[in-house]
Amino acid sequence: MAPDKRLLCLGSVFTALSLVKLYPQWSIHGSFIATFLACLSFVVTLSSIWNVLLYPKFFSPLRHLPEPHGNSLFLGQFAAISSEPTGKPQQRWINEIPNTGLIKYLNIFNNERLLLTNPKALGEVLVTKNYDFLKPAILREGLGVTLGVGLVLAEGEEHKTQRKNLMPAFAYRHIKDLYPVFWSKAFEMVNAIMPTTQLEGTDPTELGKAPAIEIGNWSSRATLDIIGSAGVGRDFGAIQDPDTELSATYRKIFQPSQQAKLLGLLSLFLPTWLVRAIPMKRNQEIPAAAQTIRKVCRQLIEDKKRNLDAKDQESGRDIISVALSSGGFTEENLVDQMMTFLLAGHETTATGIIWAVHCLSTHPHYQTRLREEIRANLPSIDSSTPATAEALDRLPFLNAVCNEVLRLYPPVVMTLREAAKDTTICGQYVPKGTMIIVCPSAVNRSKELWGPDASEFNPERWLGPGKMNTGGASSNYAFLTFLHGPRSCIGQVFAKAEFAVLLAGLAGRFEMELEDKDSEIKILTGITARPMGGMNVRMRAVEGW
Secondary structure (H helix, E strand, O other), X not given: OOOOHHHHHHHHHHHHHHHHHHOHHHOOOOOHHHHHHHHHHHHHHHHHHHHXXXXXXXXXXXXXOOOOOOOEOOOEOHHHHHHOOOOHHHHHHHHHOOOOOEEEEEXXXXXXXXXXXXXXXXXXXXXXXXXHEEOOHHHHHHHHHHHOOOOOOOOHHHHHHHHHHHHHHHOHHHHHHHHHHHHHHHHHHHHHHHHHHOOXXXXXXXXXXXXXXXXXXXXXXXXHHHHHHHHOOOOOOOOOOOOOHHHHHHHHHHOOOHHHHHHHHHOOOOOHHHHHHOOOHHXXXXXXXXXXXXXXXXXXXXXXXXXXXXXXXXHOOOHHHHHHHHOOOOHHHHHHHHHHHHHHHHHHHHHHHHHHHHHHHHOHHHHHHHHHHHHHHOOOOOOOOOOOHHHHHOOHHHHHHHHHHHHHOOOOXXXXXXXXXXXXXXXXXXXXXXXXXXXXXXHOOOHHHHOOOOOOOOHHHHOOOOOOOOOOOOOHHHOOOOOOHHHOOOOXXXXXXXXXXXXXXXXHHEEEEEOOOOOOOOEEEOOOEEEOOOOEEEEEEOOOO
């Protein structure tokens, strides 16, 4: 367990003062500053030896837990963690290392991490003891810039109160009334994509000659418009104009880059203020983007306040209306909530659409089957009749595909918790300050929970009696995409509904294939896990719907 840095500094100050005043012959030329720096260097060296070499190997209560082989003397598993996509090493370890719910691994400078691998461990951390495990400061400080200190980052009683006040906006009875909004945006997106799918003078029936489009750009614009219309009562117009202020700002934030990855790695062992002070372009872009988003959110709230009369207060159920009606938020906290839902409410679903298109493009037989189900049961995307919640909920293969994509490619591949006090997980003593790894991308591919084909795209697992909501897994904790318990995703129903509607529009209208079927997709993880360079696909409109 690492000694408190403040205590090390105070101890060095006290020792230096004592030496200079009481034993000047043992000080450095009677200088307090020189003696203090020498004392601090000495205790930092001893502390480093303790933290990096002695504690994790000989004294940690976690030292007997199963762990991956091949630790570096000073860096643990950092080489694998830094060179592979986020969550990839954990996917391997969960299936290769025998364990009873916990795997310990060492990060840079042998900092201990505890990976949760089975339902019992996950249930304790996410449900029965969830407020014993908080989001670490590094996560709150990193995400707080763009996400706002809203529901996602709130803790304890503040989180309970915020969630209670916002829950009415996400009730299913309200979400089902938003399906026409989702459908209208699917229609708008499909019709905006249509002119880009063929070059002049080419045969529109030949998919291989169609120009490639980057589907993530379109999915982000569509989901931003949806969260605007359905969530905050404002159509941002991103589908029609990709360069609107908000759309362009989010595109800048979510563009995967090596700079962002490097800064993320540095934040693991350097103070946040120091990482942000590094003169890199990314460090200039993010604060500027956050200010733009905060300005837009503040304007949305001011507009809603002006327009919300007494009748609207009872009937309004978009996020801003519910938050304002609750009376439980300050104006600045309302801005934080809006930042949270604008970002989390569109980027995660947009990322899901990217991976859905990838899965369907690499499994054309499933794509054809899905298109046939959609066309047989839903009105044409061009008709004036929107698809209803009841109609979409009765499409078993569409729901199976959506669930399988979200299982195999959870948009948020990993989240962290920190033990707020000495506690236990599965009977194992866990000291305060231990970093807990909740990794949906690993748990969702666990062979113990999902069988030998856990890493394969197989929508069939969600079909058949009793499988529609479980995929055949024996525990709810096997599907971790939206987490579980009091900290689970409050917008899960909203996200799954818009995901299903947008995918129905795309798969119902277009035949899709990857531009480069043989290239290896490299994943860069920021707030969500997106392919480096985007997902370029060829699309051909299929007649008859």
